[in-house]
Amino acid sequence: GAGVSQSPSNKVTEKGKDVELRCDPISGHTALYWYRQSLGQGLEFLIYFQGNSAPDKSGLPSDRFSAERTGGSVSTLTIQRTQQEDSAVYLCASRYRGDTQYFGPGTRLTVL
Amino acid sequence: TQLLEQSPQFLSIQEGENLTVYCNSSSVFSSLQWYRQEPGEGPVLLVTVVTGGEVKKLKRLTFQFGDARKDSSLHITAAQPGDTGLYLCAGVTGTASKLTFGTGTRLQVTL
Numbered sequence: 001g002a003g004v005s006q007s008p009s010n011k012v013t014e015k016g017k018d019v020e021l022r023c024d025p026i027s028g029h030t031a032l033y034w035y036r037q038s039l040g041q042g043l044e045f046l047i048y049f050q051g052n053s054a055p056d057k058s059g060l061p062s063d064r065f066s067a068e069r070t071g072g073s074v075s076t077l078t079i080q081r082t083q084q085e086d087s088a089v090y091l092c093a094s095r096y097r098g099d100t101q102y103f104g105p106g107t108r109l110t111v112l
Numbered sequence: 113t114q115l116l117e118q119s120p121q122f123l124s125i126q127e128g129e130n131l132t133v134y135c136n137s138s139s140v141f142s143s144l145q146w147y148r149q150e151p152g153e154g155p156v157l158l159v160t161v162v163t164g165g166e167v168k169k170l171k172r173l174t175f176q177f178g179d180a181r182k183d184s185s186l187h188i189t190a191a192q193p194g195d196t197g198l199y200l201c202a203g204v205t206g207t208a209s210k211l212t213f214g215t216g217t218r219l220q221v222t223l
Contacts (some may be wrong), residue, residue: 004154031208031209033210033211035211035213042213042214042215042216043155043200043213043216044213045210045211045212048208048210050208056208056210091154091155093154095209098209099143099145099160099204099209100157100160101157101209101211102157103153103154103155103156104154105152105153105154106152106153106154
């Protein structure tokens with residue numbers, strides 16, 4: 001597709017369950033970012049992938065959060081043992097050159 | 113820790129009015145970006161300002177970067193309902209172009 005896509009668009013889960021969120025970046029974009037947007041915290045950086053380099057995980061809030069990027073393209077953000085405070089919109093963005101990041105529509109996660 | 117404060121937090125105005133949104137930081141960034149986000153969508157980049165004192169115009173939108181590269185403003189002239197949305201400033205740091213987002217300003221323009 002022409003833009004960044006994310007799936008699912010909405011995810012409702014029960015506290016304690018694991019969830020996986022998927023991001024398909026724009027083809028050819030070497031950089032990929034995950035952000036979280038919540039009412040209390042605004043929009044915050046989670047993790048960054050650049051090519052084959054080790055990811056920058058400095059924004060991950062706890063060790064329940066992890067992400068991988070396979071083949072330099074698709075990325076999956078995994079949240080283990082979800083908590084209610086994990087409820088938020090999770091946004092993915094990709095970048096090729098310069099400072100412009102292109103964002104996907106996000107996945108709205110609700111933890112009951 | 114939120115490093116970028118935006119004001120006002122909410123703004124409801126009528127079509128045709130002018131408005132200014134402010135973005136203030138305690139840190140210096142290599143550049144600063146402004147985004148607009150609509151419900152159910154990701155933020156969309158409006159502009160990047162790089163040089164202290166820089167002014168950029170995008171139709172009815174005027175963006176200014178402070179001389180010390182710590183603050184910025186967005187001025188909208190003759191607002192239209194299509195300007196409604198969440199406006200976010202973001203500071204850019206490092207070669208990774210990591211973004212630190214502001215607290216956001218929610219704008220509603222009514223007829």
